[in-house]
Amino acid sequence: MRMPPKWVWTCIPPSNVSPLWNIEPSATKDITSFSVKFKQLVSFAALQLTTGQDLRLGTTALPFPLTSVVVVDGSINRMRSLDGILVFSNVRELRLSLNQQLSTLPPLNHLVHLRLLYLGNNYLTSLTWLWHPNTLTHLDVTGNNIASLAGVDACRSCLHVLNVSENKLVSLDGVQHLLQYVASVVLGLPNLDDVSFVNNPVADCDLYRMRLCQHPRLRVLDHKTVQCRI
Known part of the structure; x- marks a missing residue:
């Protein structure tokens, strides 16, 4: 057998319980x-x-x-x-x-307490598998084949950290159109304070940093501290 x-x-x-897990002190034993x-x-x-x-x-x-x-x-x-x-x-x-060999995920809506999800270096091609509602505060999909941010709005209520570095965010309408799209997605996540698009074409676009730094809560962009608001 x-x-x-x-x-x-x-x-x-108890001393190693992360505050990011959102566990009541009485339940950490x-x-x-x-x-x-x-x-x-x-x-x-x-x-x-x-x-x-x-x-x-x-x-x-x-x-x-x-x-x-x-x-x-x-x-x-x-x-x-x-x-x-x-x-x-x-x-x-x-x-x-x-x-x-992981190219997509099923909806994980039954995992109602899930806060942090790390999916770096797989074969994901999209984020449309994200379920709504969810309580994700951290989402890391570094090093996949993701070409669009469609679906990330399912994380609107709670997401604080989003890492989409080293993916394939491109646009047939040109990089300026892509920048407008990415900026609209980022600004639509009201609690976001840390986001990374390192090694995606959009990060090389003129005004990229200025546009994304318009987010009122953003503290870190591409692993660098946001120094001022535009």
């Missing part, structure tokens, strides 16, 4: 980080996880409740889908970078 891939879990002490990095996983379903109450042939009993998991790291695997991710119903931070 094939054994499920191994995993690593760590209890998170027994929380867990769960990692399956470097396991060649194609999905979380391959883990066959259970907390022990529903142990079946081939499943893996965990020494902690799945609801205690607030950080899931599935980076550096071969994931084609996120089947099985919904067992982590209380996850606040999800890391899925360097899964180079």
